[in-house]
Amino acid sequence: MATATSHQSVVSFASLRSSPSSTISQCGFKIDSSLSFTSKKTNFCKIKAMASSVSYDNTLLSPSKTIPDNSQKKSNEAALILIRHGESLWNEKNLFTGCVDVPLTEKGVEEAIEAGKRISNIPVDVIFTSSLIRAQMTAMLAMIQHRRKKVPIILHDESEQAKTWSQVFSDETKNQSIPVIPAWQLNERMYGELQGLNKQETAERYGKEQVHEWRRSYDIPPPKGESLEMCAERAVAYFQDNIEPKLAAGKNVMIAAHGNSLRSIIMYLDKLTCQEVISLELSTGIPLLYIFKEGKFMKRGSPVGPTEAGVYAYTKRLAQYRQKLEDDSEVLCA
Numbered sequence: 001m002a003t004a005t006s007h008q009s010v011v012s013f014a015s016l017r018s019s020p021s022s023t024i025s026q027c028g029f030k031i032d033s034s035l036s037f038t039s040k041k042t043n044f045c046k047i048k049a050m051a052s053s054v055s056y057d058n059t060l061l062s063p064s065k066t067i068p069d070n071s072q073k074k075s076n077e078a079a080l081i082l083i084r085h086g087e088s089l090w091n092e093k094n095l096f097t098g099c100v101d102v103p104l105t106e107k108g109v110e111e112a113i114e115a116g117k118r119i120s121n122i123p124v125d126v127i128f129t130s131s132l133i134r135a136q137m138t139a140m141l142a143m144i145q146h147r148r149k150k151v152p153i154i155l156h157d158e159s160e161q162a163k164t165w166s167q168v169f170s171d172e173t174k175n176q177s178i179p180v181i182p183a184w185q186l187n188e189r190m191y192g193e194l195q196g197l198n199k200q201e202t203a204e205r206y207g208k209e210q211v212h213e214w215r216r217s218y219d220i221p222p223p224k225g226e227s228l229e230m231c232a233e234r235a236v237a238y239f240q241d242n243i244e245p246k247l248a249a250g251k252n253v254m255i256a257a258h259g260n261s262l263r264s265i266i267m268y269l270d271k272l273t274c275q276e277v278i279s280l281e282l283s284t285g286i287p288l289l290y291i292f293k294e295g296k297f298m299k300r301g302s303p304v305g306p307t308e309a310g311v312y313a314y315t316k317r318l319a320q321y322r323q324k325l326e327d328d329s330e331v332l333c334a
Contacts, residue, residue, distance in 0.1 A: 077293040078247045081254040085138040086111030086285045098191030111285025112138040116145030118303040123252040130186040139256035154180045185238035188258035192225025218274045232264035247292040269297045
């Protein structure tokens with residue numbers, strides 16, 4: 001796990017971008033990636049987000065040599081599933097968690113399993129998670145419920161040795177696997193000196209209004225931590241650079257992450273204003289479905305369950321995928 005690396009986002013986001021001249025457009029703002037978080041205040045919230053055209057580089061790198069990417073495959077649409085991790089042990093204790101790496105509770109495990117049942121008929125080709133165990137547990141437990149029964153495999157690119165030692169040498173096994181790509185940029189926002197503190201006791205110590213401002217304002221960070229604005233900068237940039245090209249190539253993507261990193265991505269997808277995003281609440285373990293088609297994201301809500309027909313009527317491709325699962329199941333049972 002590279003949890004400690006996530007804290008670098010507060011120090012210098014620019015060093016992790018692919019091009020020094022890259023910019024992000026969202027919520028009416030433009031971020032020059034040559035600037036660090038602390039060097040200049042971004043004008044993130046002045047005007048409502050505007051739709052922008054997106055161009056994609058056809059040269060996509062495989063996340064690992066062990067599982068082929070095949071991102072050159074083109075499609076006119078792809079599914080995007082977002083899942084906030086299930087309840088963690090520190091959620092249960094009412095503690096500020098942030099980037100501290102704690103696992104799920106028993107309830108969190110059940111929430112992840114339920115999320116998996118809801119998306120069990122929706123295609124998934126690649127999974128992105130944060131570098132934190134609660135998000136990775138959620139992704140793994142959810143995929144165990146999928147009817148395709150492909151095995152999620154976490155890709156280890158942290159060193160050449162890690163890549164070499166985790167190689168898969170069977171093509172058949174590769175075809176029955178789904179790559180899972182961890183990224184610290186999708187981590188929960190770093191809560192600084194609040195991490196590990198009880199939320200109620202913190203409110204009594206600093207005052208309810210101050211704690212509410214730290215938790216719910218857009219651009220005011222807790223002491224030595226990240227604001228939602230700072231979290232959005234890294235999460236949205238990673239989404240644009242690494243996830244959106246997969247969708248454009250016809251890959252169906254699942255993201256298992258956290259409340260604030262997912263709120264940031266949803267702000268980008270739904271073109272929310274900064275005032276709208278701070279009131280956005282995401283339930284743990286409830287998947288959200290988007291369809292990416294012709295460069296646009298269409299929100300489809302949350303699948304109710306594998307027997308619910310409505311979600312599959314949104315696109316012909318989803319309906320055909322579900323029918324194929326049914327046909328394959330009948331053949332196996334025959």
